[in-house]
Amino acid sequence: MVVDFVIMTPALEVRDVVKRFGDITAVDHLTLSVERGTCFGLLGPNGAGKSTTMRMLTGQAVATSGTISVLGLDVPREGKRARARMGVVPQIDNLDLQLTCRANLWAWAAMYRIPREKRQAAVDRALEIASLGDRSNSVAEDLSGGMRRRLLIARGLIHSPELVLLDEPTVGLDPQVRAELWSLIDQLRSEGVTIVMSTHYIEEAERLADDVAIMNHGRLVAQGAPETLLAAHAGVQAAEFYGSPSRLRQIENAASAAGLSTRRTGPSISVLRAESVPPSFFDEFDDHVLRASNLEDVFVLLTGEGLE
Ligand SMILES: Nc1ncnc2c1ncn2[C@@H]1O[C@H](COP(=O)(O)OP(=O)(O)OP(=O)(O)O)[C@@H](O)[C@H]1O
Numbered sequence: 381m382v383v384d385f386v387i388m389t390p391a392l393e394v395r396d397v398v399k400r401f402g403d404i405t406a407v408d409h410l411t412l413s414v415e416r417g418t419c420f421g422l423l424g425p426n427g428a429g430k431s432t433t434m435r436m437l438t439g440q441a442v443a444t445s446g447t448i449s450v451l452g453l454d455v456p457r458e459g460k461r462a463r464a465r466m467g468v469v470p471q472i473d474n475l476d477l478q479l480t481c482r483a484n485l486w487a488w489a490a491m492y493r494i495p496r497e498k499r500q501a502a503v504d505r506a507l508e509i510a511s512l513g514d515r516s517n518s519v520a521e522d523l524s525g526g527m528r529r530r531l532l533i534a535r536g537l538i539h540s541p542e543l544v545l546l547d548e549p550t551v552g553l554d555p556q557v558r559a560e561l562w563s564l565i566d567q568l569r570s571e572g573v574t575i576v577m578s579t580h581y582i583e584e585a586e587r588l589a590d591d592v593a594i595m596n597h598g599r600l601v602a603q604g605a606p607e608t609l610l611a612a613h614a615g616v617q618a619a620e621f622y623g624s625p626s627r628l629r630q631i632e633n634a635a636s637a638a639g640l641s642t643r644r645t646g647p648s649i650s651v652l653r654a655e656s657v658p659p660s661f662f663d664e665f666d667d668h669v670l671r672a673s674n675l676e677d678v679f680v681l682l683t684g685e686g687l688e
């Protein structure tokens with residue numbers, strides 16, 4: 381019975397959590413649930429409350445109100461026990477810069493009470509995950525930004541945690557290393573590890589996450605599987621138009637008059653739900669490119685703001 385209970389408990393349950401810093405409400409009545417063995421993406425612009433949410437999950441920050449349960453344990457009350465079973469990769473690099481890669485990992489392995497006889501193997505495995513085997517004796521200060529990030533990620537995995545919290549894990553990584561990290565996340569998930577990651581990268585959330593929570597100003601804007609959110613809010617395709625600012629304005633006005641949703645995407649304008657746009661609209665403006673809808677379209681449609 382006990383085993384059944386453990387298996388059925390979600391990896392994470394956040395209920396009606398509020399976090400205030402003085403006048404700022406960083407997290408505003410947030411409710412989330414993450415199933416075990418899934419990858420959950422927290423998506424939102426700067427200041428949305430992603431890192432604050434992550435920090436409350438580890439007990440580094442304490443909620444003003446609401447309840448948090450991690451792996452069936454109440455946080456912060458049972459935070460220490462919960463932390464022993466989760467791996468944390470913070471947004472801001474807190475490596476010991478004076479120590480070598482190996483020593484950084486060794487210190488972490490000791491802190492997580494990996495038995496002495498298993499520490500060496502755990503450190504070697506982490507160096508391999510970080511692809512830093514040949515830099516094991518370099519001090520962290522001398523690593524490139526991307527290498528430090530890899531070391532930070534490997535350090536968070538050193539004790540084979542059941543739940544991994546990754547706060548903006550791929551910022552500063554080159555595309556190849558980012559792709560390697562995506563496969564690592566996929567592999568961890570296939571081993572039954574639960575992943576919670578925050579990200580600015582829409583593509584990352586769409587590719588990796590089984591479920592996403594889209595946050596803005598501390599509030600949950602939408603939650604669900606990426607494909608469900610796309611189908612519900614943004615449809616299948618967007619038509620993207622390029623041209624001079626005056627032309628883009630003209631298209632925007634025409635779309636608005638026809639009751640169509642649009643959004644600015646850098647130098648272009650996207651007319652959303654292109655599949656249901658009346659063909660007559662495209663008679664007038666036919667030089668467009670069709671692209672698949674994405675989660676940023678969902679975000680813009682629901683908030684009227686951009687993710688960047
Ligand atoms: N320790 C703190 N003291 C005061 N305000 C804070 C503190 N930590 C976070 N905040 C505020 O809470 C809000 C949410 O910040 P948070 O770091 O959670 O956002 P985020 O979604 O992680 O953003 P980013 O994408 O820039 O990392 C911001 O307005 C921020 O200034």
Ligand SMILES: [Mg+2]
Pocket residue numbers: 430431432471547
């Ligand atoms: Mg953050």
